[in-house]
Amino acid sequence: MNNKQSICRKNIGIWISEKKSQKLNWKELIKTCNSHGYNLIKLDLEKSLEDQTECDVFLHKLTDVIAASDQGDLKALHIICNVQQYLSNHPNTTVIDPINNVRILLNRHCYYTILQEELSLQRHGIFTPNFAVFAEFKTCNIEQNIQIMRQRGVTFPVICKPTIAHGSKSAHEMVLIFNKKGLNACKPPCVVQSFVNHNAVLHKVFVVGNRYHICQRPSLKNFNASEELEPIFYTTGEVCKADSRSTLSILDPHDKPDIKLTLDENKIKPIIRLLREKIGLLLTGFDVVIDNVTDAEVRFDAKFRTYGGGGVVSLQP
Ligand SMILES: Nc1ncnc2c1ncn2[C@@H]1O[C@H](COP(=O)(O)OP(=O)(O)O)[C@@H](O)[C@H]1O
Ligand SMILES: [Mg+2]
Incomplete structure (x- = not known):
């Protein structure tokens, strides 16, 4: 040269x-x-x-x-x-990507709302039932919070996540809550989402412009609502990194999936478009899980990644 x-x-x-x-x-x-x-x-x-x-x-x-x-x-x-x-x-x-666009993904309430309202996803057969619904808690008042959950259609079990999605380790400290009593464990400001059983498989989608790459990671095993179970605290890294070996990822014997839930990549493309057009990000990524009951694909957590955003949308087959 x-x-x-x-x-x-x-x-x-x-x-x-x-x-x-x-x-x-x-x-x-x-x-x-x-x-x-x-x-x-x-x-x-x-x-x-x-x-x-x-x-x-x-x-x-x-x-x-x-x-x-x-x-x-x-x-x-x-x-x-x-x-x-x-x-x-x-x-x-x-x-x-532009700083103000990245900023949208710093706040779970903010990007969940954008994703939930985005009609173009619905046109592609993507709906927002249980998984997509979320509620934000600003106080520790359990009566008030349970009311907010009911209004939003959020059902137990729920995952409680800090509203702020980045910037510290605590942004990834999650709580799985099985009943009203467990809501004591929430530390507002936080969002709660209905938990979706997905056989402990997480699909991570890494996006660069129009291109993407998908890889699998361990995730949480299946859970049901229960009056007895105490809240379970975990950090995303403990459960969902490629080398994580959490007991929370080991399926119960009766949960062994007979049919492997496969990811329809055609359902991924509208989400990529949404991230680009609505949020204005080229370098981003998101997580997808497949609901083991409805076989719908459920997306959450859009992340701005290095070569790698959150929200909750369920994609019907
Ligand atoms: N609604 C949900 N249903 C089932 N599992 C979930 C749900 N939300 C999050 N998870 C699990 O918790 C992990 C962390 O949640 P996520 O929103 O991706 O947070 P982070 O910003 O730390 O990546 C996910 O990777 C997945 O394993
Ligand atoms: Mg995630």
């Missing part, structure tokens, strides 16, 4: 956390970018961006930083202001 060619290349300024950075194959990524005519420049967002490079593309995984900044963390706030200042000085820089 001569100098002239390298000058003609466009610059991708990239920022991801140190932890993610260590998992990335930088050599391969730089090579691929180069072969498409791009230089890849790792950015330090605590320093002035003007001094680092001129970004034609600003590629980032700032989800946790945006969440922390929105909750008043000063260091995070400084980083976000630095980025926003740079972007407003350079309106021609392409941002993947």
